[in-house]
Amino acid sequence: xxxxxxxxxxxxxxxxxxxxxxxxxxxxxxxxxxxxxxxxxxxxxxxxxxxxxxxxxxxxxxxxxxxxxxxxxxxxxxxxxxxxxxxxxxxxxxxxxxxxxxxxxxxxxxxxxxxxxxxxxxxxxxxxxxxxxxxxxxxxxxxxxxxxxxxxxxxxxxxxxxxxxxxxxxxxxxxxxxxxxxxxxxxxxxxxxxxxxxxxxxxxxxxxxxxxxxxxxxxxxxxxxxxxxxxxxxxxxxxxxx
Amino acid sequence: xxxxxxxxxxxxxxxxxxxxxxxxxxxxxxxxxxxxxxxxxxxxxxxxxxxxxxxxxxxxxxxxxxxxxxxxxxxxxxxxxxxxxxxxxxxxxxxxxxxxxxxxxxxxxxxxxxxxxxxxxxxxxxxxxxxxxxxxxxxxxxxxxxxxxxxxxxxxxxxxxxxxxxxxxxxxxxxxxxxxxxxxxxxxxxxxxxxxxxxxxxxxxxxxxxxxxxxxxxxxxxxxxxxxxxxxxxxxxxxxxxxxxxxxxxxxxxxxxxxxx
Numbered sequence: 134x135x136x137x138x139x140x141x142x143x144x145x146x147x148x149x150x151x152x153x154x155x156x157x158x159x160x161x162x163x164x165x166x167x168x169x170x171x172x173x174x175x176x177x178x179x180x181x182x183x184x185x186x187x188x189x190x191x192x193x194x195x196x197x198x199x200x201x202x203x204x205x206x207x208x209x210x211x212x213x214x215x216x217x218x219x220x221x222x223x224x225x226x227x228x229x230x231x232x233x234x235x236x237x238x239x240x241x242x243x244x245x246x247x248x249x250x251x252x253x254x255x256x257x258x259x260x261x262x263x264x265x266x267x268x269x270x271x272x273x274x275x276x277x278x279x280x281x282x283x284x285x286x287x288x289x290x291x292x293x294x295x296x297x298x299x300x301x302x303x304x305x306x307x308x309x310x311x312x313x314x315x316x317x318x319x320x321x322x323x324x325x326x327x328x329x330x331x332x333x334x335x336x337x338x339x340x341x342x343x344x345x346x347x348x349x350x351x352x353x354x355x356x357x358x359x360x361x362x363x364x365x366x367x368x369x370x371x372x373x374x375x
Numbered sequence: 376x377x378x379x380x381x382x383x384x385x386x387x388x389x390x391x392x393x394x395x396x397x398x399x400x401x402x403x404x405x406x407x408x409x410x411x412x413x414x415x416x417x418x419x420x421x422x423x424x425x426x427x428x429x430x431x432x433x434x435x436x437x438x439x440x441x442x443x444x445x446x447x448x449x450x451x452x453x454x455x456x457x458x459x460x461x462x463x464x465x466x467x468x469x470x471x472x473x474x475x476x477x478x479x480x481x482x483x484x485x486x487x488x489x490x491x492x493x494x495x496x497x498x499x500x501x502x503x504x505x506x507x508x509x510x511x512x513x514x515x516x517x518x519x520x521x522x523x524x525x526x527x528x529x530x531x532x533x534x535x536x537x538x539x540x541x542x543x544x545x546x547x548x549x550x551x552x553x554x555x556x557x558x559x560x561x562x563x564x565x566x567x568x569x570x571x572x573x574x575x576x577x578x579x580x581x582x583x584x585x586x587x588x589x590x591x592x593x594x595x596x597x598x599x600x601x602x603x604x605x606x607x608x609x610x611x612x613x614x615x616x617x618x619x620x621x622x623x624x625x626x627x628x629x630x631x632x633x634x635x636x
Contacts, residue, residue, distance in 0.1 A: 185510050211512040218510075225507035227499075239511035291511065 136163040138295055138327050139184065144193035145351075146179055153179050155351030157193070161295065166321055166328045168338045168359075170373060171348035177331040178222070180348070181297045184329065185217055186210055197295070215239075218293035218326075222300040224284030226272040232259070233268045236287050258286040261323075262316060278309035285316065289324070296320065298330040302337045314340040335374055347373070402594050406524055409517045419522040427488050427523070427589075428530030434487060435480050435534045436541050442479055443471060443542035447549025460554070464561050465568035467546045472569060473577050476539040478625055481584035484531050485617035489592040492523050493613030496596025497606040505597075520593045527589025532581040572636060580628040584621050591617040 137160050144157040153176040161167050171177050182188040184195055186202045195202045197213050205213065226235050236255045240246060246254075259265040262282040272280060281301060288296055298317065302310035314337045321328060321341075330341055338345060339359050347355040347362065347370055355362055355370045363374040447467050454460050496519060499505050508515040543565060550556045592613040599609035 182506075187506050187509060207514075211514070214510050215512040219507070221503045221507055223502055225503040227504055227507075228502070238508075239513065241513060287507075287511075 135165075137161065138163050138198060139329075140194075140196040141180070141184060142194045142196070144180070144183060144195065145191045146176070146183060146188065147191060152351055154183070154190075157348070157351070157353060159346060159353065161327050161329060163294075163327055164321070164325045166317070166330060166341045166343045168330045168332060168342035168345045169348060170333060170338060170345055170362075173333065175348045176351055177348060178299050181219075181299055181329055181331055185214060185219055185297060215291055216294045218288030218291065218296040220281070220284050220288050220296065220298045220301055222303055224272075224280040226275075226280055226283055226287070228272045230271070231268070232264075232270050232272070232275075232283050235272070235283065236290050239287060239291050254290055258290045259283075261289055261320070262286045278305050278313065281305070281313055282316070285313075285320070289320065292324065294326060296326050296328045298328060298332070300331055300333075302332060302334045307336070310334060310337060311340070313337075317341045333373075398598070399594055402597070403590060405516060406521060406590065409514070410521050410525065412517075416518055416522050419518060420525050423522050423526035424530050427491075427526050428533060431484060431487050431530070431534060432537065435483050435538045438479060438483050439476065439538035439540075439542040440545040442475060442538075443467065443545025443547075444549040446470060446475065447546040448552065451549075451553060461564075463550060464546065464556070464564040467549075468543060468565040468569055469573055471542045471546065472539055473573050474625075476542055477535050477577050477581050477584065478621060480535045480538040481531060481581065481588065481621045482618055484527075484534060484585070485588045485621060486614055488527060489588045489613040489617040490610040492527075492589065492592030493596040493599075494606055494610035496520075496593060497599030497609035500597065500599055501602060501606060516597075520597060523593055524586060524589035527592070528582055528586040531585030531588065532578060535578070535581045572632075576628060576632040576635075580624065583624050583628070587620040587624060588617045591620060 139161040141157050141159040144154050145152070146154040157180060159167070159169075159180075169177050169180060179188060183190045184197070186195070190203075198216065200209075200213060202210060202213065226232075227238060230238075233255055236258055237251055240251055240254065255268070256265060259268060262285050264279060264282050264286065267275060267279060267283065272283070275283060285301075301313050301317065305313065314334075317328065317330065317337075318341055320326060328341070330337070332338055342359045345355075345357060345359055345362050346353050349355075349369070355365060355367065357365075362370055365371050447463060450467060451460065451463060454463055454466070496505070499519070505515045505519070508518065543562070547556070547558060547561045550561060595609040595613040595616070599605040601608065
C-alpha cells in the first residue's frame with residue numbers, strides 16, 4: 134500500500150482578485166517523484182510555496198506528514214519544515230558566506246551536533262553533488278549549475294523526506310540540465326525521498342518523473358506518467374511534449 | 376467627476392498611510408517579542424555590531440572632526456564681537472555634546488547603515504534567501520532583523536561618544552587656528568561648563584536614534600517588493616524615513632529634557 138507523505142486538497146489562492154489556483158488536489162506518495170508541469174504563470178511555484186507554508190492558501194488544506202500546516206504553531210511548522218527540503222529556482226544561496234557556511238546554516242537548530250559531526254555532514258552533502266572542491270568558495274564564484282548543486286547539497290544536509298524543486302533546470306545549458314535531472318534521480322534512489330518537481334523542461338520531466346500533473350487554469354488538468362501524457366488524446370496536453 | 380477622483384486618490388493614500396503605520400507597529404511588536412525569546416543570536420549580534428559600528432567609524436570620525444573644526448571657526452567672529460572669545464570652548468562643547476554630535480552622527484549612521492540594511496534585506500528577499508531560511512526551519516526575523524536592530528541600537532551610542540570626542544579635538548584645533556589655546560586649558564574650560572544634564576539626555580537619545588535607524592532599515596528591506604527596483608527603493612526610503620525619524624525623535628527628546636530642566 135502506498136504511503137502518502139503530503140496532500141493538497143481543494144487548494145485555492147488568488148492575488149489581487151486574480152485567481153491563480155482554483156481547486157488543486159494532489160497526493161504525494163513516499164519515494165515518488167511527482168513532476169508538476171504547466172505554462173509559465175500557471176501557479177506551479179505558488180503551489181509548492183503553499184505546500185511548505187511560505188504562501189498562505191486562501192482555502193483548502195495542505196497536509197504534510199499527516200498534519201494540516203494551517204493548524205500548526207510557528208515552532209511546530211518549523212519542525213515539520215526540517216523534514217522538507219526546498220531547492221529554489223535561483224538556488225537562493227546566502228551570498229555573503231562561503232559554501233561551507235551555507236551548508237552549515239540549516240544545522241544551526243541542532244545544538245547537539247559537534248563541529249566534527251557538522252564537518253562530516255557538509256563534506257558528505259557536497260560529495261553527493263560532486264562539489265567537495267568548492268567548499269571554501271563564495272556563491273559569486275560558482276556557475277549557475279554549481280549554484281544549483283550547492284543549493285541541492287544544502288537541501289540534502291537535513292536529510293529531508295520530501296524535496297521540492299522549483300524549476301531546477303531553468304537557465305542551464307542542456308548538458309548541465311541533464312546532470313541536474315540525473316542528480317535528482319540519484320537523490321531519490323539513495324535517500325528514498327519523495328519529490329515535487331516544478332518544471333516546464335520536458336527532458337527533465339522525462340528523466341525524473343514517476344508521475345506527472347499538468348496545471349491549467351488553476352486546476353489539475355491532466356495526470357499520468359510521462360508516457361501517458363505525451364501520448365494524450367488532448368492536443369493541448371500533447372503540445373507540451375512536441 | 377474630477378473632484379471625486381481626487382477625493383478617491385486622497386482616501387487611497389490616507390488608507391495606504393494607515394496600513395503602513397499598522398504594519399510597522401506589528402513589525403515593531405514582533406521585534407520585541409522575538410528579541411526576548413531564546414535562543415539569542417549573540418554571535419550574529421557581535422558580527423553585525425562589527426559590521427555596523429566599526430565599519431562606520433571612519434566616516435563618523437571624519438564628519439565629527441570637520442564638524443568641530445567648522446563650528447569653532449564659524450562661531451569665533453560672533454563671539455569676538457561680544458568680547459566673549461574665552462567662551463568659545465564651552466559654547467562649542469555644549470553644542471556638540473547636546474545636539475550636533477548625536478544628530479549628525481545619527482544622520483551619517485542612517486545614511487550608511489540604514490540604506491545598507493534596507494538594500495541587503497531587500498536583495499535577500501528578492502533572491503529568495505529569506506524564504507530559504509524560513510523553509511530550513513530558521514526564523515529569518517530573529518536572525519536578520521532582531522540582530523541588526525539590536526546592533527544598531529548598541530553601536531550608535533558608541534559612535535556618538537567617539538564622534539563627540541573627535542569633534543572636541545577638531546574644536547581645539549579650530550581654536551588654535553586663529554588663537555593660542557593650551558590643550559589642557561581648552562578641555563578644562565569644556566568640562567567645567569559641561570553638566571551631567573548636558574551629557575546624560577544626549578547619550579540616552581542616541582539609543583533611540585540607533586533603534587529607529589535599524590528598525591526602519593529592516594522594515595523597508597523586509598517588506599521590499601517590485602524586484603530589483605524594490606532594492607533601490609528600500610535603500611532610499613530607509614535613509615529618508617530614518618533621517619526624518621532622527622529629527623522627530625530629537626525634537627521630542629529636547630521637549631522632554633526641557634520639561635525636566
